[in-house]
Amino acid sequence: MPRVLFVFLDGVGLGPATVDNPLATLDLPAFERMAGGQRWTADLAPIRQPRHVVVPIDATLGLEGLPQSGTGQATLFTGENAAAAHGRHFGPYPPTTVRPLVAEASVFAQLAAAGVPPERLAFANAYPDRFFRVVEARGRWTVTTLAATAAGVRLRRAGDLAARRALPADLTGETWRRLIDPAHAVQTEAEAAHDLAALLDDHRFVLHEYYLTDKAGHSRDPARAAEVLGSLDRFFGALLDALPPDVLLVLSSDHGNLEDLGTKSHTRHPVPLVAWGPGADAFAEATSLLDVTPAVVGLWTG
Template sequence: MILLVFLDGVGLGPATAANPFVTLDLPAFERLAGGQRWTADATPIREPEHVFIPIDATLGLEGLPQSGTGQAALFTGENAAAVHGRHFGPYPPTTVRPLVAERSVFARLVAAGIEADRLAFANAYPDRFFRFVEKRGRWTATTLAAHSAGVRLRRAADLAARRALPADLTGETWHALIDIDQKPQSEADAARALAALVADHAFVLHEYYLTDKAGHSQDAARAADVLTSLDRFFEALLDALPPEALLVLSSDHGNIEDLATKSHTRHPVPLIAHGPGAHAFAEAGSLTDVTPAILRVLTDADA
């Protein structure tokens, strides 16, 4: 079983005062990096059950990587930016949508014989998201990938049953802005809910995008709130996951690691694999290598 945690807008940048991974105390992040801070100076780790390496997010094109094509590359194993001719975001462009719909990690796992009900997209979405999609037809890379492969998109009822996660982990945003009869939870509660989903599925994806939002804000306090919340989440998650689970973590482009700029960066992004089968990710070089490694681990496990 594999859990893929996608962190939007997290790169490995220089160890400067503008890098919150340098200025903050983040023990769980450092645990994921073998006791190191998440910077460009970190030593790569390639062990049988622990990989921590930088991978390229520029995909051989000029300009700043963007979420639409970067996420499409990460979740399909194909160079979506090259397909489109340039980096594009935040949503997948029209030229790339068929790629996401037909070649996503979800679609490829289903094609390999893993039933869709053994795959899960852990994020919950409010009703207004579905109304927006119906009106505008504008899917994110993750929701398009899941929906097209027959993987159910989770809603408020799943969140109330602790069978989904809110975008902010704690649900404070849901509680404040959306009519839902559920109190906010702790990051540890969110981690345990996600670990329970992992135990029941072959593959689970969770998307966290507040890192990108914090990076664009250039607000050090906001970045600190986001990263320390994530750190509490990862600390609990590492302890809650089943021992046979493989945690994979990566991003689509850099951003939050350099608060001196409002834009994305061309820094490499982290790729972490922690648990049985991690060695399959050891030689990854770019975003396009993540999904093929996931397929190798799961199709071998299911053969």
């Protein structure tokens, strides 16, 4: 049974190859490597091989309007249509109507129910103390932090980051040093990739969330998009080389955004689903956000 690393990219869709699409205009060799030499655009041809699957999947979930992070992520990480349950797309936080779903039926909760001990499940992101103060004051958990805590998966903090047992939001830690701890040591994207891969030494399932892609999309700033995607490309290039052969990498998103800098809003474009490694063919027939978590859990229960 493979170990699974799930890398979630917020706000990355597969849109037309226009001048407003940085995924079409930038040189991103690691992204192309994950897509069999193709750019991440609407023209991407699906790949369905035993150890390599790349397919576009629907993020609209049968509803009108623009997909949002709260219900999109709740759907992605539970396999249930959270947008339909709520009656519309909603974000950025999960609405009260779907918080019980996230807490009780997340990928973390389902894997624990399948017999994976919570201590063998990891959420790799590091959070500063002020994050917890804000959450406790406002009660506004993100989908991923609610899913983890409800399933008994601890959220990582500054000590984990210092011990290189967690990743900062920007991978390198430059933002952490600038805004949180001036003494924090900055690292390269390659070092971040090796730290993430190392968590698989003693975990069966590891989730990492990267949200700066969505921030860059909302900014409509080509330079910011290029900086974010360039950093991610260096990270993925090192990660693909660092992963042991028995690890399955799964990558997906919740809605489109970054692929169209011509608009500040989200898009209705499909999002990518990449599975790289043993068990990848379990994702070959996925068609929407609904299909990702069931395929992950099915690796343990199928």
